[in-house]
Amino acid sequence: MFFKTILSFFLLVFSLSSFAFGEWEFSGFASIGAGKLDQENVRYIDFTDEWSMNSDSVLGLQAQVELSDRWSFITQVVANGYDFTEDDPYTPKVEWFVLGYQIDSSTQARIGRFRTPQYLYSTTLEVGYTYQWVRPSQNAYPLFMSPFKHLDGIDLSHATSVGDVDLNYQVFAGITEGTYEGTMGEAPWSFGGNFTASWSDFTARISGHQLNLNIDYPGFEEIGLVAGYQQLASIYAGNPEAEAALLLIPASFNAEEQITNYVSLGMEWAINDWTLASELMHYRSEDRNFANDADGYYISAAYQWGNVSPYIMIGEYHNRFSDDVKNKVLASEQVIAQGVNTDLDTLRAQTIAVFDLFNVDQETITLGVRYDFHPKADFKFEVEYFNFLSDSYGNFYPDSPSEVGTTAVLTSFVIDVVF
Amino acid sequence: MKTLNRILVFALAGSLMSSMTMAEVAVIVHPKNPVQSLTHKQVQRLFLGRSLMFPKTETKVYSIDQNEESPVFSHFYENVIQMNINKLKKYRAYYLFSGKGRLPLPLESSNEVIERVANNQNAISYVNINEVSGADVKVVFTMP
Numbered sequence: 268m269f270f271k272t273i274l275s276f277f278l279l280v281f282s283l284s285s286f287a288f289g290e291w292e293f294s295g296f297a298s299i300g301a302g303k304l305d306q307e308n309v310r311y312i313d314f315t316d317e318w319s320m321n322s323d324s325v326l327g328l329q330a331q332v333e334l335s336d337r338w339s340f341i342t343q344v345v346a347n348g349y350d351f352t353e354d355d356p357y358t359p360k361v362e363w364f365v366l367g368y369q370i371d372s373s374t375q376a377r378i379g380r381f382r383t384p385q386y387l388y389s390t391t392l393e394v395g396y397t398y399q400w401v402r403p404s405q406n407a408y409p410l411f412m413s414p415f416k417h418l419d420g421i422d423l424s425h426a427t428s429v430g431d432v433d434l435n436y437q438v439f440a441g442i443t444e445g446t447y448e449g450t451m452g453e454a455p456w457s458f459g460g461n462f463t464a465s466w467s468d469f470t471a472r473i474s475g476h477q478l479n480l481n482i483d484y485p486g487f488e489e490i491g492l493v494a495g496y497q498q499l500a501s502i503y504a505g506n507p508e509a510e511a512a513l514l515l516i517p518a519s520f521n522a523e524e525q526i527t528n529y530v531s532l533g534m535e536w537a538i539n540d541w542t543l544a545s546e547l548m549h550y551r552s553e554d555r556n557f558a559n560d561a562d563g564y565y566i567s568a569a570y571q572w573g574n575v576s577p578y579i580m581i582g583e584y585h586n587r588f589s590d591d592v593k594n595k596v597l598a599s600e601q602v603i604a605q606g607v608n609t610d611l612d613t614l615r616a617q618t619i620a621v622f623d624l625f626n627v628d629q630e631t632i633t634l635g636v637r638y639d640f641h642p643k644a645d646f647k648f649e650v651e652y653f654n655f656l657s658d659s660y661g662n663f664y665p666d667s668p669s670e671v672g673t674t675a676v677l678t679s680f681v682i683d684v685v686f
Numbered sequence: 687m688k689t690l691n692r693i694l695v696f697a698l699a700g701s702l703m704s705s706m707t708m709a710e711v712a713v714i715v716h717p718k719n720p721v722q723s724l725t726h727k728q729v730q731r732l733f734l735g736r737s738l739m740f741p742k743t744e745t746k747v748y749s750i751d752q753n754e755e756s757p758v759f760s761h762f763y764e765n766v767i768q769m770n771i772n773k774l775k776k777y778r779a780y781y782l783f784s785g786k787g788r789l790p791l792p793l794e795s796s797n798e799v800i801e802r803v804a805n806n807q808n809a810i811s812y813v814n815i816n817e818v819s820g821a822d823v824k825v826v827f828t829m830p
Contacts, residue, residue: 292788296779329783336746336808341785363785369746372739381785390784397780426736431727433736537773571772639772642754685779 285686295328295686298395302679308666312410313349314677321348321356323402323681325393329363339367345393351413352446362393362417373426383418384437384461385476387533387546392416395683399542399578399637401649402681404565406582406631407531407546410662411561414445414452415478435463443478448664449486454478459529468537476529482522482557492621493517495614503603512599513611516618519556519592527552540571558589559625574640578649580633584661588625592618629661630654641684648680710815711762713827714800716807720745724827730767732810734777735787740810748808749790750799758796762812766829 285294300323302314309315312322325348331341343363348356365379382390386408391397420441427434438460444453459476487493496517503509533546547564565582596615605612635649653675655661665671713729715721721740724732731737732747739746752759763774782789793799796813803809804822818825 294782296783327783331785331788333788336744339787343783343785365785367785369738372737372741372743375738377785388780391780394779394783397776397783428727428731433731574772639775642775685783 290334291330291332293328293330295326296394296396296684297326297686298393298681298683299324300395300401300679300681302401302677305676305678306663306672308670309660309675310664310666311662311675311677312351314679323395323679324348324357325395326357327362327393337369339369341365341367347393351410351448353449374423375425376421376423378421380417380419381422381439383415383443383459383476384422384439385412385459385474385529386531386548387470387472387535387544389416394685395647395681396643396645396685399544399567399569399576400580400633400635401647401679404546404563404567404580404582404631404633405662406563406584406629407548407565409548409550409561409563409584409586411447411450411559411586412529412550414447414450415443415454415457416445418443418457420457431466433465435465437461450482450484452480452482454480470533470535472531472533474529474531474533478527478529480522480525480527480552482525484520484557487517487520487621490621492614492618493520495610499608499611499614502608509599509602512595512602516592516595516599519595522552522555522557525553525556525558527558542569542571543567544569552589554589555591556589558591559586560589561586565631569637574638576637576639578633578635578637580631580635582631582633584627584629584631586625586627588622592622624660626657627659627661628656629659630656643686644682644684646680646682649678651677651679653677710828710830711758711766711812712815712818712825713766713810713812714803714818714821714823715740715810715826716803716805717822717824718807719810719824719826721826722824726766726827726829729827733763733767733790734769735781735789738787746808747810748806750802750809750811751790751792752796752799752812753792753794758812758814766812 301318301320302322303318304311304314304316307316313319314322325345327343327345329343333339341363344359345362346357346359361380363381365377365381367375367377369375384390388398388403418439418441420439422437422439424437440458442455443457457476457478461472461474463470463472496513500510500513503513529550531546531548535544545566550561552558563584565580567578567580569576569578596618603611631651631653633649633651635647637645637647639645653661655673660671713724720743728741733749760771763769763771778789793802796817799811799813800821800823803811815828
């Protein structure tokens with residue numbers, strides 16, 4: 268079945284080719300990958316201890332047209348094998364739908380849907396052919412930001428040069444929404460900008476993005492936390508202080524109009540046959556309700572040896588959940604002391620345990636190789652080693668926390684094609 | 687020994703032909719293009735899509751590529767644009783799928799390239815300089 272799928276994929280993509288129809292130009296990209304964890308009872312993206320193909324497999328089609336000397340239009344439809352939502356695998360979604368206007372030789376304005384330009388590779392996040400690795404490092408491209416990978420809005424970009432240095436500025440604003448592992452997020456407004464300087468084979472980039480977020484996680488209701496507090500609050504209906512303290516806890520399980528700031532620094536340096544790349548991300552949100560702070564980075568080195576390019580990448584990721592909910596649980600103990608109600612004690616302990624799961628510390632080391640076996644296709648193989656710190660499970664989702672080890676290894680490969 | 691000599695003669699001839707063919711590359715535009723000459727940096731910016739209009743003009747760029755298998759293609763990108771072909775392929779894919787614009791139109795031969803440039807006021811391409819003679823195009827940059 269597996270090899271049949273790969274064979275079908277090859278037949279499909281090599282029979283495709285970019286083409287033009289009148290003024291319209293059509294092109295596309297595809298990746299087919301597979302991976303396997305060395306751990307049971309745990310999931311990372313859509314990887315488990317069985318070989319699975321959804322996480323890195325994707326098909327994208329693009330159409331673009333130059334409507335006049337100044338106006339252009341581009342649309343891109345992408346079908347991911349897995350995109351952290353509950354949609355069926357390979358559900359086609361519009362990722363680009365944007366009208367561009369060339370103001371002058373170096374300034375362009377756009378309106379519509381476009382990729383949120385947060386990182387070095389965010390505009391081609393799903394086009395595996397454009398980067399070195401099987402997938403960009405999740406240490407610097409945090410998975411929880413995946414709902415906001417595109418914006419519906421406007422942007423303005425300007426390119427200039429000073430001596431031999433090319434400079435690019437971009438500012439953007441827009442709205443976005445999406446789902447990540449059952450958490451629904453929406454940004455009724457957001458804005459940001461980035462600045463890129465390129466000199467010879469060196470590129471440096473700084474990017475910032477502020478979002479006003481509403482976050483809702485129905486999972487707290489599904490596991491009974493919300494109902495639990497509501498039932499116990501009804502028992503204390505005659506004690507307004509106790510009732511209010513208990514109801515305040517589940518009221519903090521979501522976020523409304525929460526200001527979050529995202530900053531990333533990136534660089535890429537090609538020195539003869541070596542390419543060094545690194546990105547650092549810094550995410551901060553207001554310390555109230557459902558909120559988190561995250562930091563991460565990766566450093567990658569690749570050596571080009573003909574069409575073969577081995578690489579190594581190291582990185583770290585740290586996520587701290589807001590203490591706001593925990594503090595409200597502890598505050599309730601000032602009103603209803605521990606030992607007074609065993610059901611309440613259990614519920615409070617569960618709440619703290621659940622929120623502690625969001626606190627994540629991990630280190631990773633990745634070894635891999637890219638082989639460009641065709642002018643428009645590559646094969647990549649990599650092994651990623653995860654070291655979980657602080658008794659956390661990194662970005663993994665355990666079936667049963669006690670059964671997960673302190674390390675894990677993900678083995679994966681992918682074939683990327685552009686056409 | 688005879689075989690070795692033949693190999694050496696073929697290798698020498700191939701090398702001479704290659705250096706003759708790649709003696710100089712000329713960047714060409716339509717005769718009515720307002721641009722009279724381009725700097726090396728401007729040529730690089732135009733063919734990498736970093737500038738979508740000709741410098742100091744309102745003329746949109748319509749770039750045309752030679753066949754990817756042709757010697758002039760690899761000579762032009764490695765020596766004039768100064769980007770190796772492996773990196774160029776990745777850059778082009780990044781450029782195309784990040785919505786920055788269209789890629790240069792690839793044509794099969796220098797004759798087709800010259801004909802297309804001669805008939806399109808926005809066009810820009812490159813050929814061996816010895817192929818320009820008599821053609822209705824304007825040379826705006828040359829480089830060995």
